[in-house]
Amino acid sequence: MKLLLASRNKKKLGELRRILLAEGLDGIEVVGLDDVPGFPEAPETEPTFEGNALAKARDAYNATGLPSVADDSGIAIDALNGMPGVLSARWSGAHGDDEANTRLVLGQLRDVPDERRGAAFVCTAAFVNGDVETVVRGEWRGTITREPRGTNGFGYDPVFVPEGHDVTSAELSPEEKDALSHRGRALRLLLPHLREPARG
Template sequence: MKVLLATRNAGKLVELRRMLDGVPLEVLGLADVPEFPEAPETGATFAENALAKARDAAAATGLPSVADDSGLTVDALNGMPGVLSARWAGRHGDDAANLELLLGQLEDVPDERRRAAFVCAAALVVPGGAETVVHGEWTGRIVRAPRGTNGFGYDPIFVPDGEERTSAELSAEEKDAASHRGRAMRALLPHLQALA
């Protein structure tokens, strides 16, 4: 059985494939299927965006499709950048600009008010069948300067609760075990195993 992970983010695809390793499914990415029109992410929530992406992919390919939408919510910014995380600085996927803008916005915020969480909604849509949405959250704080080279996005400035290292300083295995995406994908796993 084939399942499509509907993402063009290479970092996410590597993470998601690693997390699904051992599930008896052939995991495809968007580069493995013919191109189809993808609607822009206009949902107000991570769940709305994840469901829209999974529905588009399932309708276009006829394959069970998994999509996630995730981002960083910062308490001092009233939950922003939230669903705008990937394009916070104005251009989608510009990690360096997003980090620089966020750190600039938090420059005068004291350390004790730099609470944040990575949030993930993951959706599975089976053509002509069920739709499932699950959530994962990873709480922590924002440090003042990037550290580490693992991961992507806001990983170099996010220190998970109980850690002194940033997410970008954790090994892939450590991150998968604790991260928002890891938690969401583990919640989705029984639904994926049911497909196999």
């Protein structure tokens, strides 16, 4: 079975492929948006992670006919009242500028003491296949560092220290991150729904 991940992010594609393989779903071929004919992609205008993920998965399914997974994820920082939230990827103004986004967050937290630097990575993942629509949510609690550390991962990984660890998520191996991360948690919640079409 082909499964479309509605993303061009090669790291997200790799993450989903590793999770499916680790869970024994090796009969599913994961493809990304670069592997299918192009179609108009709606902008992420929903006010919630859930709304954005579901809209992307519906668009992908309707355009390709392939069972489709989409995610929307970001970081919710306690001292910023849950922001950047759905604006995480464009917090600094330009979409996807990880370095600028991270620099802005660290600047905003400059005077916040260590004990108030709590945060959570949030990921909602949506699966759409015909009339079947499912949305799940994974969260990963931790704290924000004062300086970036590590080169693995992307986004805010270099400034996020997961609970129970003293390294950032950018200092974890891909396998360690898959086992712990918000996206890994959300994608594993989707597995029962992915197994059904895989058997068909």
